[in-house]
Each structure stands twice: as structure tokens, then as C-alpha cells.
Amino acid sequence: MTWLIIFLVVALIAGPILYLLPNERDTRLTALRAVARAQGLSIQITSVAKLDPSAAERVSAGGKRLQPKTACAGYKLPIGRQMSISGEFMLIKLPPSPSVVVDEVLPGVGLSLESDKRLWACYSAGGNAAELIQDAFCRLPADTLAIALESRNVVCFWQEKAKADEGQVEVIRAVLGDLRDDLQARFGTV
Numbered sequence: 001m002t003w004l005i006i007f008l009v010v011a012l013i014a015g016p017i018l019y020l021l022p023n024e025r026d027t028r029l030t031a032l033r034a035v036a037r038a039q040g041l042s043i044q045i046t047s048v049a050k051l052d053p054s055a056a057e058r059v060s061a062g063g064k065r066l067q068p069k070t071a072c073a074g075y076k077l078p079i080g081r082q083m084s085i086s087g088e089f090m091l092i093k094l095p096p097s098p099s100v101v102v103d104e105v106l107p108g109v110g111l112s113l114e115s116d117k118r119l120w121a122c123y124s125a126g127g128n129a130a131e132l133i134q135d136a137f138c139r140l141p142a143d144t145l146a147i148a149l150e151s152r153n154v155v156c157f158w159q160e161k162a163k164a165d166e167g168q169v170e171v172i173r174a175v176l177g178d179l180r181d182d183l184q185a186r187f188g189t190v
Helices: 002-020 024-038 117-125 129-139 168-187
Strands: 042-049 069-078 089-093 103-106 109-111 144-149 153-158
Touching (some): 024 042, 024 168, 069 144, 089 117, 089 129, 103 129, 109 129, 117 129, 117 168, 129 144, 129 168, 144 168
Antiparallel strands (some): 042 069, 069 153, 089 109, 103 109
């Protein structure tokens, strides 16, 4: 009986401590985000509209319309100064068969509904914008969901499935740097 009581006391003490220890996923994400911060990126946990939701994800049991989203992290590279043009737009990688209405602006790339269409028109009207965006999506990790161009940041939304030593954060930083340089060349800063 004494051993049973000792075992229960040890379990009650050790259980919460073991629960607080980081698991393998937490350790991987911490290392990945440390690399991102070292590259000058800031991280925001967010979500992006899901373009291929199932019927159950689109309507609740009570008949309420839902806006399904995919959880992800936004890796932001600051532009440095505010752009001379205001607004923002988000380009979302289209799934093979989207089940919601989306404005496809480039092959395999859609413009989110919340985007400033005027700013997208200004951006895409100039020279090689389509090639630059297509190249960005090709270079970024496979689990990239979207790219956003804002007045103060360039953002890559992805699901962080890579490990810190795979070099994916460096690729994201390079692509975001190229997009930032292009934005500055097109619109300049205030």
C-alpha cells in the first residue's frame, strides 16, 4: 500500500512537469522561427482563406454560413518605410480544384477577396510583375499558401512543415527580399 501511495504522489508531481516539456513539433517550430528572426523576419500566427473546403466546413449544423480558414504563419519582411501608395493585396496559391469563387489573376494564383484590386492593377500593370510572382511561388516551399504585399511589409504565409536546417527560411527571405526590392522600385517610399 505504501508503494502505491508513493507512486501516486510521484505521478501527481511529475505529470504536470512532463506535460509542460516541449514536444518534437514545438522544438522544430522554435528552431525554425529563431532562424527566421535571425534573417530579419517577424512571425505572426494567422490564417488564410481555405479555397477547397468540404461541404461540412462551409455550413454549420445550424445552417450558418462559415468562412473556412487554414492556420498558418505569416513571415514578414519589413519594407523599411511606408510605400507611396496605400493598400494591400494577397495572392493565394490555388488548389487543384477550388470549391469557392476566387478571382484567378495568374495561372494557379488568385487574388483574395479582401485585396485592394486597384493596387493589384497598378502593380500588375508594370513590366514583369506576373513573372516575378510566378517565380516567387515556384521558389517558395511547397506548403506556401499565399503572398501578401502591404504598404509596410511583404509577407509569406506558409504552414511551417520544414526543419530549421533545410534552408527554407533562407529561401523565403530571399524571395521576400526580391519582392520588396520590386515594390520599392515600382512605388518608392514616402
